[in-house]
Each structure stands twice: as structure tokens, then as C-alpha cells.
Amino acid sequence: MNLGGLFPHLMESVWFPFLLVGVFGFLTGLEIREYLSQRGRNLDDSPLVKIGTSRTYTFIALLGVILVELDASLYLYIAGMIALIVLLGSYYFHKLQNGRSGLLQPLIALIVYTYGPGALLMPPWFAVLQFVAVVFTLNARPFAHSLVKHINPGEILTLAKFLVLAGVILPLLPDEPISPHIPATPFKIWIAIVVISSISYLGYLLKSYIFTRSGYLLTGLIGGLYSSTATTVVLARRSSQLGQPDISLNAGIVSATGMMYLRLILLVAFLNRALLDIALPPLLAFGAGCITLAALMTLMSRRHATDDRANDQVKTNPLELGIATLFALLFVAMLIVTQQVILYFGNRGLEVLSFVVGFADIDPFVLSILNGKYADIADHQLVGAIIIAAGSNDLLKGIFAAVLGKWRNVRSGALFLFAVSILTIAVGLLISRRLML
Numbered sequence: 518m519n520l521g522g523l524f525p526h527l528m529e530s531v532w533f534p535f536l537l538v539g540v541f542g543f544l545t546g547l548e549i550r551e552y553l554s555q556r557g558r559n560l561d562d563s564p565l566v567k568i569g570t571s572r573t574y575t576f577i578a579l580l581g582v583i584l585v586e587l588d589a590s591l592y593l594y595i596a597g598m599i600a601l602i603v604l605l606g607s608y609y610f611h612k613l614q615n616g617r618s619g620l621l622q623p624l625i626a627l628i629v630y631t632y633g634p635g636a637l638l639m640p641p642w643f644a645v646l647q648f649v650a651v652v653f654t655l656n657a658r659p660f661a662h663s664l665v666k667h668i669n670p671g672e673i674l675t676l677a678k679f680l681v682l683a684g685v686i687l688p689l690l691p692d693e694p695i696s697p698h699i700p701a702t703p704f705k706i707w708i709a710i711v712v713i714s715s716i717s718y719l720g721y722l723l724k725s726y727i728f729t730r731s732g733y734l735l736t737g738l739i740g741g742l743y744s745s746t747a748t749t750v751v752l753a754r755r756s757s758q759l760g761q762p763d764i765s766l767n768a769g770i771v772s773a774t775g776m777m778y779l780r781l782i783l784l785v786a787f788l789n790r791a792l793l794d795i796a797l798p799p800l801l802a803f804g805a806g807c808i809t810l811a812a813l814m815t816l817m818s819r820r821h822a823t824d825d826r827a828n829d830q831v832k833t834n835p836l837e838l839g840i841a842t843l844f845a846l847l848f849v850a851m852l853i854v855t856q857q858v859i860l861y862f863g864n865r866g867l868e869v870l871s872f873v874v875g876f877a878d879i880d881p882f883v884l885s886i887l888n889g890k891y892a893d894i895a896d897h898q899l900v901g902a903i904i905i906a907a908g909s910n911d912l913l914k915g916i917f918a919a920v921l922g923k924w925r926n927v928r929s930g931a932l933f934l935f936a937v938s939i940l941t942i943a944v945g946l947l948i949s950r951r952l953m954l
Contacts, residue, residue, distance in 0.1 A: 534636035534644075535582050541648040542578025542629050546571030549622065552655045568608060568622045574629050577601070581633025594634065601630055625651055683711045699852055701888045706852075709884045710845055712787045716780060717743050733769030734815045738808070740769075741776025746878075748773040749914040749934075753922030767930035768814035770918060774911060774934060775807025781883065781907060789887040795900040799944050803907075803937065810933070844881065851881040852889055859891050864898045868949055871902040872942070875909020882906055901949025908941030 550571065568574075584594040605623040612619075628651055636644040692704040720742030733752065740748030752769050759766070778800045785796045851874070858866040874882040883906065886899050915934030918927045946952075 531586060534633070535579065537644060538578045538582050538632045538636050539575055541632050541644065542575040543571050545578075545625065545629050545648065545651055546574035548652055548655050549574065549625065568605070568626055574626065577626055578629050578632045581630045582637065583633075585634050585637050591634075598627075598630060601627065621655075625655075679714070682707075687711065698856065699849060701852055701885075701890070705888045706845065706848060709788055709888050710848065713784065713880055713884065714844075716783055732815075733763070733765045734772055734811055737769035737772030737811065738776055741773035742780060745773040745777035745780075746910065746914055746917070750917050750921060752930075753918040753920075753927055756922035756926035759923065759926050763926065764814050764818040764929065767927060767933075768811040768818070770914075770927065770930035771807050771814065771933055772811035774914065774937065775804045775811060777907065777910070778804030778807065781903065784883060784887060785903075788884070792887070792896055792900050795897055795948065796903065799904055799948065800907075803941060803944075807937065814929075847878070847881040848884050851885040855882070855885045855889060856891065859894055864894060864949060867894065867898065867902050868905060868946065871905040871945070872909045875906045875911075876913050879906045879910050895951075897951055898949050901945045901947075904945030904948060905942050906945075908938045908943075908945055911935075911938035911941060 549568075580597060581594065584597045585591065587593055605626060609620065609623055628647065632644060632647060635647050687704070687707055690703040690707055692702045694702055720739050724736070724739045724743065737748060737752070740751070749770050752766055752773075756763075756766055782793075782797060782800050782804070785793050785800075855867070855870065858870045862869075871882065883903055886903055891899070911934050915931050915938060918931040918934060922931070924931075
């Protein structure tokens with residue numbers, strides 16, 4: 518017997534969708550009853566508490582199947598929907614008169630009525646999805662209240678704007694160069710911003726809403742996904758308030774730098790996979806090495822309890838549109854500067870530029886390397902420039918740690934940053950000059 522063709526054959530018959538919709542309608546009625554019981558409603562105190570029993574929802578669901586089958590033009594189905602809306606409207610009117618304003622049950626009843634056409638006209642997964650969506654919605658009340666309590670509404674608006682720009686504007690941008698001086702198309706420029714903003718925003722959300730009471734190690738790991746420089750500054754300032762050295766705080770600084778290397782791997786993988794074979798070994802080695810050392814430092818620390826003082830973090834939302842606009846301008850400017858430096862000074866100029874930009878935000882430079890088209894520069898030279906910039910940024914973080922923190926409290930972290938900076942720059946130069954591949 519061919520079991521592979523059995524299910525499609527069942528879906529082509531009328532009785533199977535009829536049975537499926539009936540079961541889903543009945544289960545939805547049971548879920549409505551459970552929902553009302555959990556809210557402390559006495560189901561027998563008033564007929565206005567609920568629309569009907571599980572049988573009522575079963576009949577509503579089956580009615581949709583019957584009317585669709587009787588009239589393929591759906592006129593009967595639409596007439597049935599109008600009649601159902603009138604009945605539900607009458608129910609809701611009387612409910613309002615009795616001081617009740619909940620609209621959830623009438624809306625779910627209308628969705629149950631659509632189970633029929635969903636099962637008959639769409640693939641099987643659509644009918645299942647309808648039922649699952651209703652169940653999840655009925656059980657989402659505690660989760661919704663938690664969101665209202667803990668999430669800043671301004672962030673929801675910011676995320677909505679970002680989704681419009683990423684999901685609506687991005688597909689409309691041309692994928693052709695707009696100027697010979699900008700070696701990237703508007704589409705690639707914006708998709709690079711979307712990728713790096715998404716990675717940063719993930720770290721921001723994890724730190725703000727999930728790991729809100731994390732220790733120094735986890736603060737460094739999550740903060741490094743967002744901004745290793747900002748995380749280093751926060752932890753260095755925190756060290757000045759400690760009475761004695763804390764190895765775990767230095768572990769946080771080291772882990773933030775380790776996450777920077779892993780973050781660079783993600784950018785290369787998303788934006789220019791042709792460079793991944795060259796970039797992956799050194800970046801992974803530095804990232805894994807830093808994080809392993811940070812974990813060992815944490816184990817060596819005598820403080821094993823979670824430190825609430827590690828909760829400080831950069832509060833700037835990485836999806837703020839003003840920041841995104843500034844980042845886009847810096848990205849385009851860095852594209853132009855990188856192209857001109859390569860044009861007039863070649864690979865040596867690119868190495869110097871990569872070292873200089875490490876003392877600022879390296880993301881625009883890294884994105885310019887990953888998205889630009891540089892005919893006179895080989896892949897290994899581009900990867901070398903990225904690694905040199907990372908090493909230069911490590912040097913900057915080491916200086917920040919030494920200057921902003923209490924030296925005896927951040928000494929091990931700062932010295933590590935200086936050491937890994939020198940090693941990273943050396944590896945970048947070796948790769949750039951094809952001495953290490």
C-alpha cells in the first residue's frame with residue numbers, strides 16, 4: 518500500500534476535512550471554556566459569560582464546511598458569515614449593556630467559521646495553523662501582561678520602523694552602483710546595515726530583557742555581541758568602585774573581545790562568504806581563545822555569586838533610526854575613503870588605514886571591505902585589513918580599560934588586551950602579505 522499518497526487522497530475527499538474541522542471546532546470550544554474557568558468566571562451565572570458550549574463552536578465550524586461545499590462561488594458562505602456577524606453583534610450588544618466589553622469570543626467564533634474554507638481550499642498545514650493560532654492566543658494573556666509590564670513601548674515603535682525599512686524599503690532599493698566613487702550598490706549598503714543592526718539588537722535584547730541580572734562573564738559575552746568597546750568602558754568604570762581586584766570582572770572584559778571576533782565571523786559569513794575560508798581560522802582562534810580564557814578566569818575567581826553591579830550596560834537602542842542613518846553615512850564615507858586609499862596607495866595604504874580606523878568604530882570599515890569591489894586587492898589582503906582593524910580596536914579597548922578603570926583592578930584584562938592586540942595585528946599583516954595562509 519502506498520502510504521505516501523494516502524494523505525493527499527484523504528484530503529481530496531469531503532469527509533476528511535469535514536471531520537478535521539469538526540474536531541478543531543470542538544477542541545476550540547473546550548479551550549474557550551478552560552480560558553473562562555482560569556479567569557474565575559462562573560460559566561453558569563449568566564448566559565452572557567460565554568457564546569455557547571463546545572457543541573456551538575463545532576456547529577459553527579461545520580457550517581462553514583457545508584456552505585463552501587454546497588456553493589463553490591462562496592455566496593452561501595458569505596451569507597452565512599453575515600448572519601453569524603449579526604448574531605454575534607446582538608450578543609455583544611447585550612453584553613455591553615451588562616457592563617462586559619470583552620470581544621475575544623465573538624472574534625474567535627468568526628475564526629472558527631473560517632476553519633471550513635481553510636481546510637477545503639488551502640494545504641493541510643493551514644487548517645492546523647488556524648487552530649494552533651487560536652489556542653496560543655487564548656493562552657497568551659500572562660505573556661502579554663508581562664510584555665506590557667517590562668517592555669518600553671518606544672522600542673516597539675522603533676522595531677516597527679526598522680521592519681518597514683528592512684522589509685519594505687530594502688526590496689525597492691536598486692542593486693546597481695549609483696556612482697563610480699561608491700563601490701557598492703544601495704541595496705548592498707542597506708542590507709549590510711540591516712545585518713549588523715540585527716546582530717547588535719539581538720545582544721541588546723538579551724541583555725535588557727533576558728539576562729538582566731547576569732554576572733561579569735555573561736555581561737561580556739552578550740555585550741560583545743552588541744559592542745565590545747562600550748562593554749569594556751562600562752566594566753572598566755565599574756572596576757573603579759571595587760575595593761579589591763576581581764578576576765571575574767577582567768573575565769568580562771576578555772569575553773567581550775572574544776565575542777567581537779565571533780561577531781566578525783558572522784558579518785563575513787552573511788555579507789561576503791568568498792572571504793570566509795581565509796577569515797574563519799584566525800578569527801575563530803582568537804574568539805575561542807579569548808572566551809576560553811575568560812571562562813577559566815571566572816572559575817579561578819573566588820566570587821561565584823551573581824554580581825548585580827554587572828548589570829550596567831549601554832542603553833542606546835541600536836535600531837534607533839538616527840543612529841542607523843549616521844551609520845549609513847559613515848559606511849558610505851568609509852567606502853569612498855577605502856577605495857581612494859587602495860587606488861593611490863595600494864595594500865600598504867589599506868594596512869595603515871585599517872590600523873587607524875581601529876581607534877574608532879570598526880564596523881563601517883569592515884562593512885566597506887565586505888561590500889566593496891576592489892579590483893586591485895586580493896581576498897587575503899582584504900581579510901588582513903579586517904584583522905588588523907580588530908587588533909587596533911583591541912589596543913583602543915586596552916587604553917580605555919587602563920585609563921577609565923582602577924589599574925590594580927583591571928590590570929590583567931588591560932594587559933591581555935594589549936597582548937592580543939599585538940598578536941592580532943601581526944597575524945593580520947602576515948595574512949595580508951601572504952606569509953600566513
